[in-house]
Amino acid sequence: MGTKRHKPEDVIAKLRQVDVLVGQGQSVGEAIRSIGVTEVTYYRWRKEYGGLKSDQVRRMKEMEVENQRLRKAIADLTLDKLILQEAARGNF
Numbered sequence: 001m002g003t004k005r006h007k008p009e010d011v012i013a014k015l016r017q018v019d020v021l022v023g024q025g026q027s028v029g030e031a032i033r034s035i036g037v038t039e040v041t042y043y044r045w046r047k048e049y050g051g052l053k054s055d056q057v058r059r060m061k062e063m064e065v066e067n068q069r070l071r072k073a074i075a076d077l078t079l080d081k082l083i084l085q086e087a088a089r090g091n092f
Contacts (some may be wrong), residue, residue: 008057011045018042 006014014035021031034043049057 008049009054011049012052012054012057015045015049026028064091 003045014037017035018028022028025061028032029039032039035042037045057061
């Protein structure tokens, strides 16, 4: 059975929904069950997306993708540099 991937905007909406339900008097456990996720997932989401708004989450995800792309570029350039240094020393 596959797992469902939630979009960051959906996660923010569900976290807000839990806050509303808890404010209406439901327990946290009941509120979490009503949005259809486990307690572990809820607390992981809260840790990651805590006080963020939808546009902030979207920007954070874009920055993570950009960071990943830049790290890959740096790794490729470092490898190229090492290869050229070895070739210059005559160790090929």
